[in-house]
Amino acid sequence: MPSPHQHGHDAGERLFVHRHTRIHSLPAEVKVVAMVAFIFTVIATPIEQFWAFGVYALMLIAVAAVARIPATVILPRMLVEVPFVLFALLMPFFGTGATVNVFGVTLYQAGLLAGWGILIKGTLGVVCSILLAATTPARDLLLGLERLKVPQLIVQITSFMLRYTHVVGDEMNRMRVARESRGFHATGIGSWPVIARSAGALFIRSYERGERVHLAMLSRGYTGRLPELTPYTTTSADWTTAMVLPAAGLLIALTAWWIQK
Amino acid sequence: MHVEAMHIPDGFINAPTSAIAGVIAAIGIAICLRGARKQLDEKTAPLAGLVAVFVFAMQMINFPVAAGTSGHLLGGALAAILVGPYAGALAVSVVILVQGLLFADGGLSAIGLNIINMGLVTAVVGWFVFRAVIKMVGISRPAVMGAAFAAGFVSVPISALAFVLEYAIGGTGTVPVGTVTVAMVGVHLLIGLGEGIITALTVGAVYLTRPDLVYGVHDRLPKPVVITTSPVVQKGVTP
Numbered sequence: 001m002p003s004p005h006q007h008g009h010d011a012g013e014r015l016f017v018h019r020h021t022r023i024h025s026l027p028a029e030v031k032v033v034a035m036v037a038f039i040f041t042v043i044a045t046p047i048e049q050f051w052a053f054g055v056y057a058l059m060l061i062a063v064a065a066v067a068r069i070p071a072t073v074i075l076p077r078m079l080v081e082v083p084f085v086l087f088a089l090l091m092p093f094f095g096t097g098a099t100v101n102v103f104g105v106t107l108y109q110a111g112l113l114a115g116w117g118i119l120i121k122g123t124l125g126v127v128c129s130i131l132l133a134a135t136t137p138a139r140d141l142l143l144g145l146e147r148l149k150v151p152q153l154i155v156q157i158t159s160f161m162l163r164y165t166h167v168v169g170d171e172m173n174r175m176r177v178a179r180e181s182r183g184f185h186a187t188g189i190g191s192w193p194v195i196a197r198s199a200g201a202l203f204i205r206s207y208e209r210g211e212r213v214h215l216a217m218l219s220r221g222y223t224g225r226l227p228e229l230t231p232y233t234t235t236s237a238d239w240t241t242a243m244v245l246p247a248a249g250l251l252i253a254l255t256a257w258w259i260q261k
Numbered sequence: 262m263h264v265e266a267m268h269i270p271d272g273f274i275n276a277p278t279s280a281i282a283g284v285i286a287a288i289g290i291a292i293c294l295r296g297a298r299k300q301l302d303e304k305t306a307p308l309a310g311l312v313a314v315f316v317f318a319m320q321m322i323n324f325p326v327a328a329g330t331s332g333h334l335l336g337g338a339l340a341a342i343l344v345g346p347y348a349g350a351l352a353v354s355v356v357i358l359v360q361g362l363l364f365a366d367g368g369l370s371a372i373g374l375n376i377i378n379m380g381l382v383t384a385v386v387g388w389f390v391f392r393a394v395i396k397m398v399g400i401s402r403p404a405v406m407g408a409a410f411a412a413g414f415v416s417v418p419i420s421a422l423a424f425v426l427e428y429a430i431g432g433t434g435t436v437p438v439g440t441v442t443v444a445m446v447g448v449h450l451l452i453g454l455g456e457g458i459i460t461a462l463t464v465g466a467v468y469l470t471r472p473d474l475v476y477g478v479h480d481r482l483p484k485p486v487v488i489t490t491s492p493v494v495q496k497g498v499t500p
Contacts, residue, residue: 015363032362039370044276047433080365084270094436111435118433121272122368128271129365138363153294153306157355160310161317168314172322186325193462195324200466203315203343207474210311214304224303 015077015133023067024135026242027234028144031136034242035128041249042124047117049256053124059248060127069134074127081126084118091115138162147234152225160213168206175202268360268367269374269424276370278431283373289381290354296347305348312344313352320356324459337383338391338416339460342409342477343467346388354380378423386419387412387460391477400481406465408477413460417453421445 018024023031045052064074091114092107099106136144142162146155175198184194214222274282297305316336323333336356340349354376360366367375394408425445429438468475472482 036369039271039368040276040280043272043279043370077365081270084273091434091436094434094440108435114433114435118270118273122270125271125368125370126365129361129363129369132369133363133365141362151291151294153298154290154351154355154358156306157310157313157351158359160307161313161355161359164311164314165317168311168318169321172318186323188325189458192324192458195322196459196462197466199319199322199459199463200470202318203463203467204471204474206311206315206318207308207344210308211304213311214307217307222303224306 016137017069017073017134019068019135021067021135022241023063026135026238027147027232028136028140029147030144030234030238030242031132032141032144032148034245035132037243037246038249039125039128041246041253043121045253045256046260047113047120049259052252052256053120055252056124056249059245060124060131063131063245064127067131067135069131073134074130077130078123078126081122084122088115088119088122091118160210164206164209164213167209168202171205172198172202268357268379269371269427271368271370273368273433274371274374274427275431275433278427279370279374281373282371282377282427286354286373286376286381289377290351293347293350293354293381297345297351299347300345301348305351308344309348309351309355312340312348313355316340316352317356317359319463324455334459335379335383335417335420335456337379337420338387338409338412338456339463341384341388342391342412342460342464343475345476346384348476349388350381350384353384356380374424374427378420378427382420382423383416387416388477390415395478395481400478402465402468405468405475405478406461409464410457410461412457414453414457417456418446418449421449 042053042056045056047053064071092111094108094111098109100109100112101107132141139159142155142159145158146152179194179198184191186195297309301308316339319334319336319339321333335353337349337353340352343349344352357367357375357380358372361369361372361375391408391412394411395404398404398407422442422445425438425442428434428441432438432441434441464475464477468478472478
């Protein structure tokens with residue numbers, strides 16, 4: 001259900017779910033560091049310790065609850081992981097050593113374990129990304145990247161990409177409508193030259209748009225840096241709050257390794 | 262069914278390998294930044310940004326294959342041919358960064374791995390193959406399209422080999438490396454064929470209308486004739 005808060009301006013904004021919670025108010029760079037650190041503790045955890053992943057999942061559910069991001073937002077976006085779910089399902093058919101028989105199908109134990117590991121770690125990672133994008137507007141995320149000393153130029157390229165995705169996407173759609181209204185119907189490889197010609201035209205239009213944008217920016221005094229429009233300060237309380245997640249993750253990972261030994 | 266390029270998820274390659282790949286990707290991007298700045302100056306941000314949008318849009322265009330299957334372009338070689346290896350690699354890397362950070366496509370811990378495979382390797386390989394072929398066969402529309410085909414075709418299995426290398430170093434799966442190599446290279450030779458054809462057709466279309474926008478041939482195009490109409494007779498020029 002689209003809430004009045006979910007007005008989208010560019011590609012990133014459409015993913016953002018507007019709420020007023022502690023997690024939303026955390027500065028972006030703090031959240032990025034916390035999420036990346038957390039996911040590294042997850043992937044460093046031995047997959048034989050099933051309980052650890054249950055705890056990780058509960059932690060992410062808790063984050064979602066505090067941020068008031070409903071499952072109806074998170075679950076559909078998790079469809080992005082379908083390709084590697086299929087890959088993980090193949091794992092049990094490969095391997096060496098002990099096998100188990102499930103309904104007459106021979107599966108390798110090591111493969112089963114590896115498939116489970118890929119599935120659960122990948123899923124936790126996907127949920128992390130979804131929570132990050134749902135609680136952080138894309139603009140703030142860019143500002144956060146800048147504060148993490150990601151080169152200015154990368155941040156600028158990224159901001160252009162987010163800002164113009166819909167403009168170019170709309171252009172692409174208009175070209176498709178134009179093709180189809182002239183009776184074009186893509187059927188097979190035979191129609192590639194037509195689609196590729198549109199792609200070529202799309203490149204020229206995108207590139208020329210880039211040149212126009214550049215000139216427009218120069219005429220507004222652009223010198224190679226973008227001004228920081230919404231300055232904010234990051235407090236040590238922000239860091240302490242955000243680091244609860246990776247710190248707890250580290251504790252669990254260490255415990256898991258200790259039990260494993 | 263739509264054939265998607267699979268971005269590496271979290272947990273597929275172990276933590277140390279992922280972290281080291283992150284450092285290598287950062288160094289690669291730093292090199293590309295220097296190169297792109299030299300080539301485009303303060304135009305870098307808007308132009309590389311719009312090329313990133315173009316690559317992102319291209320990945321959404323469906324190329325029907327047969328029997329309901331379709332595929333899409335990876336775009337590394339195409340971007341490198343059109344805007345040069347540095348800006349091209351930057352554009353594709355930014356696309357991968359955004360896909361990982363915002364769209365949960367590819368793991369946060371695997372962003373370095375994905376940038377190496379799909380951003381840096383495809384652009385660099387695509388560029389060198391394109392330039393080598395152009396050097397051999399000269400410059401004409403069929404030659405440019407042939408070179409673009411070779412670039413797109415070769416870039417995909419090499420990118421798959423980069424994945425195999427990472428899998429051999431830190432893979433968590435139980436499929437033996439030999440099997441992975443055969444399967445990945447086999448499948449990607451096929452995908453590379455599609456990538457090559459689409460790259461060639463797209464570069465051909467751009468070359469037909471705006472050859473000056475194909476950076477891969479920028480130093481081989483005939484210099485434009487400059488005609489000035491000045492009433493003043495220039496010094497040293499006898500009428």
